[in-house]
Structure formats: C-alpha cells, structure tokens
Amino acid sequence: MSNCLVTGGAGFVGSHLVEELANNGNNVVVLDNFSNGHMKNLSSLHDSNIYRWDVQICHEIDFKHRGKDIIFDQIYHLATAPRSSSLVNPFQDIETNCKGMIAVLELARKHNAKVVFTSNSGIAYNNPKASGSIHEFAPNNPTTPYDTDKLASEYYCKIYHNIYGVKSCIVRFATVYGERQVVNEALNWRPLVATFVKNVMNHEGVIINGDGEQTRDLIYVKDAVQGVVKAMESDVNNADIFLLSTNTETSVNKVYSTVAKTIGHFTPIDYTEPLPGDIKRMRYSYEKAHKTFGFEPKYTLNDGIERMIKFLRAQTEYTNS
Amino acid sequence: MSNCLVTGGAGFVGSHLVEELANNGNNVVVLDNFSNGHMKNLSSLHDSNIYRWDVQICHEIDFKHRGKDIIFDQIYHLATAPRSSSLVNPFQDIETNCKGMIAVLELARKHNAKVVFTSNSGIAYNNPKASGSIHEFAPNNPTTPYDTDKLASEYYCKIYHNIYGVKSCIVRFATVYGERQVVNEALNWRPLVATFVKNVMNHEGVIINGDGEQTRDLIYVKDAVQGVVKAMESDVNNADIFLLSTNTETSVNKVYSTVAKTIGHFTPIDYTEPLPGDIKRMRYSYEKAHKTFGFEPKYTLNDGIERMIKFLRAQTEYTNS
Numbered sequence: 258m259s260n261c262l263v264t265g266g267a268g269f270v271g272s273h274l275v276e277e278l279a280n281n282g283n284n285v286v287v288l289d290n291f292s293n294g295h296m297k298n299l300s301s302l303h304d305s306n307i308y309r310w311d312v313q314i315c316h317e318i319d320f321k322h323r324g325k326d327i328i329f330d331q332i333y334h335l336a337t338a339p340r341s342s343s344l345v346n347p348f349q350d351i352e353t354n355c356k357g358m359i360a361v362l363e364l365a366r367k368h369n370a371k372v373v374f375t376s377n378s379g380i381a382y383n384n385p386k387a388s389g390s391i392h393e394f395a396p397n398n399p400t401t402p403y404d405t406d407k408l409a410s411e412y413y414c415k416i417y418h419n420i421y422g423v424k425s426c427i428v429r430f431a432t433v434y435g436e437r438q439v440v441n442e443a444l445n446w447r448p449l450v451a452t453f454v455k456n457v458m459n460h461e462g463v464i465i466n467g468d469g470e471q472t473r474d475l476i477y478v479k480d481a482v483q484g485v486v487k488a489m490e491s492d493v494n495n496a497d498i499f500l501l502s503t504n505t506e507t508s509v510n511k512v513y514s515t516v517a518k519t520i521g522h523f524t525p526i527d528y529t530e531p532l533p534g535d536i537k538r539m540r541y542s543y544e545k546a547h548k549t550f551g552f553e554p555k556y557t558l559n560d561g562i563e564r565m566i567k568f569l570r571a572q573t574e575y576t577n578s
Numbered sequence: 579m580s581n582c583l584v585t586g587g588a589g590f591v592g593s594h595l596v597e598e599l600a601n602n603g604n605n606v607v608v609l610d611n612f613s614n615g616h617m618k619n620l621s622s623l624h625d626s627n628i629y630r631w632d633v634q635i636c637h638e639i640d641f642k643h644r645g646k647d648i649i650f651d652q653i654y655h656l657a658t659a660p661r662s663s664s665l666v667n668p669f670q671d672i673e674t675n676c677k678g679m680i681a682v683l684e685l686a687r688k689h690n691a692k693v694v695f696t697s698n699s700g701i702a703y704n705n706p707k708a709s710g711s712i713h714e715f716a717p718n719n720p721t722t723p724y725d726t727d728k729l730a731s732e733y734y735c736k737i738y739h740n741i742y743g744v745k746s747c748i749v750r751f752a753t754v755y756g757e758r759q760v761v762n763e764a765l766n767w768r769p770l771v772a773t774f775v776k777n778v779m780n781h782e783g784v785i786i787n788g789d790g791e792q793t794r795d796l797i798y799v800k801d802a803v804q805g806v807v808k809a810m811e812s813d814v815n816n817a818d819i820f821l822l823s824t825n826t827e828t829s830v831n832k833v834y835s836t837v838a839k840t841i842g843h844f845t846p847i848d849y850t851e852p853l854p855g856d857i858k859r860m861r862y863s864y865e866k867a868h869k870t871f872g873f874e875p876k877y878t879l880n881d882g883i884e885r886m887i888k889f890l891r892a893q894t895e896y897t898n899s
Contacts, residue, residue: 313669344741347680347734348634348677348680348681351672351676351677351680355672355676355727355730356669356672359668359669359672359723360669397718399733399737400737400740401737402680402734402737404733405730405733405734405737406676406730408730408733409676409726409727409729409730412720412725412726412729413668413723413726416720416721416722416723416726416855419721419855420665420854420855533741534737534740534741
C-alpha cells in the first residue's frame with residue numbers, strides 16, 4: 258500500500274486514476290482546485306482526503322491523515338491548464354503549468370516521493386506531409402504557450418532529478434477520451450470526442466475547425482491510466498519521456514461519423530477556420546513504453562465510444578427516472 | 579528617430595543600451611523594477627521616461643509622453659531574474675522570465691513594435707570534453723530553471739510571430755561584463771568579473787566554485803550593446819536566434835589573474851564545491867550574427883577589464899575628493 262497524491266484528481270483522467278489506485282488498496286489523496294474537476298467524480302473518496310487548492314501552492318500544504326502528517330510515496334501530477342485556453346490566457350497557463358510543476362517537484366523533494374508527470378504529445382514536431390509514427394526523440398516544436406509550458410515542465414523534472422535526485426517519469430498523452438470527460442466553455446475546454454458526443458446526443462450540430470482531415474491518436478482513458486500506473490511502478494526515475502498512445506490515427510471527420518453512427522443519428526457539421534497552433538497529424542508510437550514497462554492499449558476507438566455513450570445513457574435514464 | 583522601450587533599462591547592460599540609443603537621437607523609455615537597477619545609471623534620462631514596474635505587467639501600463647500615448651517601434655527586452663537565484667527561487671524566475679516575456683509580446687502586439695529579446699547562451703548543450711565552438715543549432719540542454727525559462731521565452735517569441743505576426747529577434751549573450759555591473763548578494767547575483775574586481779580592489783579574497791578550470795566566453799558590455807542594436811536594425815523578424823559572443827574561452831582562474839594583474843595585487847583564492855548546474859565550457863561562435871547583421875566584437879578581455887578598473891578608480895577618486 259502506498260500513499261498517493263493525485264493532482265487534478267477530481268478531473269477526467271484524474272478521477273479514473275484515483276479509482277484504480279483506490280481499488281488497488283492504496284491511500285489516495287486528491288488535490289484539485291475544481292476549475293474543471295467535480296466532487297461527483299470522487300464518490301469513492303473520503304472528504305478528508307480531498308484538498309481544494311491550486312496546484313502551484315501544493316508544496317506549502319500540510320497534508321494530514323487522522324491528525325498525522327502524510328508522507329507521500331507517489332505523486333501523480335495531472336493538474337493542468339488546458340491547451341485550448343493557453344493563447345487566450347498565457348499567464349494562467351504559466352501559473353498552473355510551470356509554477357504547478359515546480360511546486361510538485363518541491364513537494365516530492367520534501368517527501369522523497371516519485372512523480373509521474375502527464376505531459377503533452379503535441380510538443381513534438383509533426384510533419385503534416387510525413388506518414389509513419391512520431392517517437393519521443395522527434396524534435397520539439399511547441400506551437401502554443403501550453404506546449405511550451407509542458408516542455409519547460411519536462412525540463413524542470415530533469416533538472417530536479419540531476420540536482421536534487423527527485424525521481425520522476427514523464428508520460429506524454431495522445432488525445433485521451435472516455436467517460437466523465439466534460440466540455441468546459443469557460444476554460445475553452447472542448448475535448449473532441451466529448452464535444453461530439455454531447456452535441457449529437459442533444460441533436461445539435463457540431464463545429465469542426467479546418468477541413469476535419471487533421472488526425473488524432475485517440476487513447477481511451479482506462480488505457481491512459483494503465484500507462485500512468487505502469488510508469489509509476491517502473492524503475493524509470495530519471496525524468497525519461499514515454500508516449501502513451503495507440504499508434505493509430507483517425508481524422509476528426511471519422512471521429513464524428515463514428516460517434517454519430519454509434520448514437521444512431523447524424524447532425525449538421527459547420528466547418529470553420531483552422532485553430533491557431535492546431536496539430537495536423539497525430540500518430541504516436543508507444544513502442545518505448547511497451548518495451549520499458551509493458552504498456553499496451555486494450556480498447557479500440559469503437560469500444561471506447563460505445564462505453565462512453567452507454568455510460569451517458571445510463572446517467573440520463575437515472576436522471577430521468 | 580524611434581520610440582524605444584528598454585525593459586531592465588536601469589540595470590547593467592540596459593543602461594549602456596539606453597545611453598547608446600539616446601546618443602543616436604531616439605526617444606528612450608525605461609521600465610525597471612529596480613531590483614537590480616539603479617537610478618544613477620540613468621542620469622541622461624528624464625524622470626518621466628522611467629517607469630518603475632515589474633516587467634510582467636508591462637502590457638497593462640499606459641506609457642505617456644507629454645500627456646500623449648507613446649507608440650513604441652522598438653522594445654528591447656532585457657529585464658530578467660538572474661540565473662544564480664533561479665534554483666533558490668524558481669517561482670520568481672517563472673514570474674519575471676516567463677510571464678515577463680509574454681507581457682512584452684502582448685505589448686509588442688498592441689504597439690506593432692519589434693522585440694529584441696536577450697536570452698541565454700547557457701541553454702545550449704556544451705560538452706565539457708569537446709573543443710571548438712558552440713553554435714545556435716547545438717541541442718538544448720537547460721540545467722537550471724533560468725535556462726528553461728529563457729528557452730520557453732524563445733518559444734513564446736516564435737509562437738507570437740507565427741500566430742500574431744509579432745516581429746522579434748533573439749540574441750543569446752555569452753557572459754557580459756563591464757562598467758556598472760554590480761554584485762547583488764540579495765539576488766545571489768555575483769557576476770564573475772565584477773565580483774573579482776570588487777574583492778581584489780578591496781584587498782579581499784575571492785571564492786571560486788570548483789577548480790576554476792571551467793571556461794567563460796566573456797563579452798564586453800559595449801560589444802553586447804552593438805549586437806543588440808544591430809539585431810534590432812536587421813530585417814530578422816521571425817524570432818531567429820543569434821549568439822553574441824567573442825568565440826574565445828577564458829578559464830575562471832585566468833579571469834582572476836587578469837583582474838589581479840591589472841589592479842596590481844593578488845588576494846587569496848578559496849576553492850569550494852562546484853555550483854549545481856554550472857557550465858563547464860563556454861566558447862560560442864558569433865558567425866551567424868556576423869554574417870546576418872555584421873556583428874563583430876571590438877574589445878579584448880584585457881581592454882574591457884582595464885576600462886572597468888579605470889572607471890571604478892575614477893569613481894573612487896571622485897567619492898574621496
């Protein structure tokens with residue numbers, strides 16, 4: 258049994274990870290400012306294990322369990338400001354992503370904990386004309402402040418390892434989707450699959466930025482969680498970087514049609530200007546994560562979308578009954 | 579005549595740049611929080627041209643000249659938190675260096691001004707065992723939060739150019755020295771040459787971190803200013819990066835003996851542990867800056883150190899008379 262801290266634990270990926278860690282018998286503490294997290298995602302957790310603070314002050318918090326200081330063994334750092342709002346509010350992105358990472362590393366240093374940091378696969382250069390997969394060694398090409406701040410955070414991990422010996426492992430997620438992922442207009446957070454599912458289920462049209470032929474490597478949330486836990490359990494401690502992905506690319510248009518087919522009806526598509534800094538092609542190799550700690554995605558896009566829709570329909574029936 | 583803003587203009591390099599720009603007939607405005615700047619460095623400037631604010635809010639300041647808004651043509655962004663304190667206070671480093679850069683780019687966007695950003699040559703990987711010069715294309719290898727934040731700032735420049743068309747040119751300074759450079763213990767700011775000069779002139783011993791065989795590429799402040807002005811006048815607008823250096827490396831031990839010889843006496847040396855993240859070898863090629871906008875350093879290390887000591891002796895005589 259480990260003492261685990263999950264930053265951003267009330268959010269989408271975070272809450273799935275919390276469930277997994279708790280199911281495995283660990284003592285799980287969540288830190289979340291609830292800007293995009295929800296208490297209802299943490300129904301399995303006791304209130305005293307939930308800390309409502311910004312991540313960038315986490316090194317100053319006294320974490321207690323029944324009046325005694327908790328010493329964390331594992332820190333899963335998932336709290337983030339979203340890519341979609343980083344051009345609108347680059348200062349907030351720096352605050353949450355850069356300062357948040359330093360705070361987590363300072364906390365890990367104090368607790369002698371290992372950190373798994375969920376970074377961003379969009380950092381890597383992707384050539385829209387090339388085919389084949391992108392690897393961890395692709396040159397860096399951040400196209401938004403978010404990408405830049407995630408890259409800076411990766412460097413902070415390396416520096417804290419080299420100078421202070423803080424153990425960490427970095428995972429770069431492809432595009433994660435699944436149950437509980439929400440659209441948050443206030444944060445400009447409109448995850449692709451969740452937005453399509455929400456709109457089509459509500460019989461509303463969808464907006465596609467650009468021609469919809471840009472591709473995504475879509476990883477189901479339970480696969481992402483599997484990778485994060487394996488990264489923590491691995492003996493990688495030197496801030497090395499691993500892509501967690503499916504090595505499969507799907508166009509945004511194809512994602513829409515898969516969602517619409519699964520739900521059973523189609524709604525209108527409004528094609529607009531491409532987003533600034535948008536990523537054209539996403540297909541990431543997970544070979545390194547597979548070889549190093551046995552990561553292997555289990556769910557196809559069809560599986561994942563079916564599970565999401567089943568979950569939402571069950572919720573709706575429950576709400577309506 | 580241009581309207582020029584110099585952030586960090588009350589500091590060491592900044593004040594030399596302000597002098598040069600004012601001598602060339604430009605309208606010069608200084609923004610400085612005076613954490614390491616001094617009013618006495620700005621004797622040539624009217625008080626109404628000096629704004630005492632943190633750089634990270636510069637995009638929110640109403641800059642006025644005789645009651646009318648100033649529209650800047652040129653922004654020289656020199657304000658920085660020092661490398662030496664970035665491990666002690668990485669949060670402040672992010673605040674000043676990352677947020678400061680975004681604020682400058684937002685200001686440039688509003689004014690349609692060109693930015694010259696003074697970055698950091700320490701970003702580049704330097705192999706202690708290799709000989710030869712380091713170029714702009716050397717792989718990135720930030721070893722402190724400061725390096726990381728300067729690298730992030732370079733990426734912000736590129737992103738603001740790609741997305742908003744903000745014009746910028748990035749220069750990476752080698753180790754700058756010269757008159758008015760000060761030791762600031764509160765900021766852990768102990769520039770190599772200035773510290774040696776101060777201690778030896780005061781008949782005090784010096785501390786050398788490590789064995790003193792680590793090398794520096796030392797550029798005299800007037801050469802650095804020459805490069806910055808040429809970068810601004812060039813037609814480089816796409817956030818391209820240029821090293822401003824001398825392509826000459828000098829060991830820390832040799833710097834000490836040059837200072838002591840020029841002053842005329844030697845004081846004891848106390849060798850201590852190497853600093854974390856310290857740079858082992860510095861010899862940077864300025865070929866790209868030379869070819870692109872005619873940069874060429876004019877002062878040798880002996881010239882520069884002699885000028886510094888002459889300046890300090892004149893000051894001391896003035897103070898004592």
